[in-house]
Amino acid sequence: KKAHKNTELQSGFFAACERLAQLQQDYEPSFLQCFDTWFISAFQALKQERGLMTYNDMILDFDRALQQSDALCVQLRQRYRAALVDEFQDT
Numbered sequence: 906k907k908a909h910k911n912t913e914l915q916s917g918f919f920a921a922c923e924r925l926a927q928l929q930q931d932y933e934p935s936f937l938q939c940f941d942t943w944f945i946s947a948f949q950a951l952k953q954e955r956g957l958m959t960y961n962d963m964i965l966d967f968d969r970a971l972q973q974s975d976a977l978c979v980q981l982r983q984r985y986r987a988a989l990v991d992e993f994q995d996t
Contacts, residue, residue, distance in 0.1 A: 964990065 952958065958966075971978055981988075 960992075 952962070971981075
C-alpha cells in the first residue's frame with residue numbers, strides 16, 4: 906500500500922508541476938508587459954525625483970526642443986555646420 910501511496914503522491918506532484926509550467930507559459934507575456942510598464946514608470950519617477958537624465962533622455966529632449974522651435978533650429982544652423990551624436994557612452 907505504501908508504494909501505491911507514493912505513486913499517487915508523485916503523480917499528483919508531477920501533474921501540479923506540469924500545471925504550474927503551463928500557467929507560467931500562459932501568463933508570462935502578460936506579466937512581462939505589466940512589469941515593463943511598471944518599470945518604465947518607476948524609472949521615470951526616480952530620475953525626476955533625483956534630477957537625473959540618461960543619455961537617451963538628453964537626445965530625446967533635444968529632439969523635442971528642435972521640433973518645437975524653428976528659431977532654435979535657425980540659430981543652431983547658423984552657428985554649427987554639423988552635429989555628431991556619440992551613441993557609445995564610452996568616450
